[in-house]
Amino acid sequence: MPKYALPEENWSPDLLLAQRVISTPARLAIVGYLYTHGPTLRATLIKQLSLDSSLVGRNLDQLEELGILIGDPPPGERVGRSTRWEVDQEKYSGMAKALYDFLGIDIQQPLPEQGDQDV
Helix, strand or coil, rough: CCCCCCCCCCHHHHHHHHHHCCCCCCHHHHHHHHHHHHEHHEEEHHHHCCCCHHHHHHHHHHHHCCCCEEEEEECCHCCCCCCEECHHHHHCCCCCCCCHHHHCCCCCCCHHHHHHHHC
């Protein structure tokens, strides 16, 4: 794999989390939907995102392992019960800040208008 595609050794845990969350369109869609709409059941995610059931299930489990999602009830109490998924707001904020910092985006400054950009 080319060196430029590998995470840098000095990346923070939050930046590594961002890289893992945005690494697939399904993960990005799931986290984005949950961040925007709040706690949601798996069946709703499948329907609203038009994604395969097994793909959603696998990604929910992986995102929970990464710590960006919280499932209720917790893993040991899920037998026969639907899980309501939500974004861990503290993890999300840290991840977003790390990504903005890495990309050189100042979230305090408004984005330039289309016509104001240098060519």
